[in-house]
Every structure is written in C-alpha cells, then in structure tokens.
Amino acid sequence: MFEANGESFTEGDIVRFKHATLPANRERDYRIVAATRGGVTASPVGDDRFAHEYNRATADRLGITHTTERVTEK
Numbered sequence: 001m002f003e004a005n006g007e008s009f010t011e012g013d014i015v016r017f018k019h020a021t022l023p024a025n026r027e028r029d030y031r032i033v034a035a036t037r038g039g040v041t042a043s044p045v046g047d048d049r050f051a052h053e054y055n056r057a058t059a060d061r062l063g064i065t066h067t068t069e070r071v072t073e074k
Contacts, residue, residue: 001035001037002032002035002036002037002038002039002040002056002059003037004056004059004060004064005059005060005063005064005065007064007065007066009032009035009040009064009066010032010035011032011033011034011035012031012032013031013032013035013066014029014030014031014032014045014066014067015029015030015031015032015040015042015064015065015066015067016028016029016030016064016065016067017030017059017062017063017064017065018062018063018065019061019062019063020062020063028044028045029044029045029067030042030043030044030045030052031043031044031045033048033051038055038056039053039054039055039056039058039059040053040054040059040064041053041054042054
C-alpha cells in the first residue's frame, strides 16, 4: 500500500495526476500495477506497454488522486 495526499493507494486502483505537466496526462486514467510504501508504478489504462514509476515526492507533486472506478482482474 502507498499513501499520498491523505489517500491510500493499492494495486488495481485507477488514478489520475491532476497536476501533470501535459494537459492530456491530467485527463488520462492510470492503473496502479505495483504499490509500495515508497511509491507506485502505474500504466495508462488500456495500454500496459508502458509503466511509470513515481516516488512519494513526485506522486504528491503531480497530485495523485483516485478516480471513481476500480479495475477488476478476471
């Protein structure tokens, strides 16, 4: 589990980065594929080719937040 901005995040959560540098990335949903106390690894929903690692400071700065959805593994 990872905690940032007063929220807890875990593998499978769908998140957004509301302060991302590019406007398109502010609207893009990301799925957390790994979560540790020190950070998260997230991939754009629907595109698992790319995974991005975010440490606590970066996730806080980018404004990580939950969306209203959650991916369910089948």
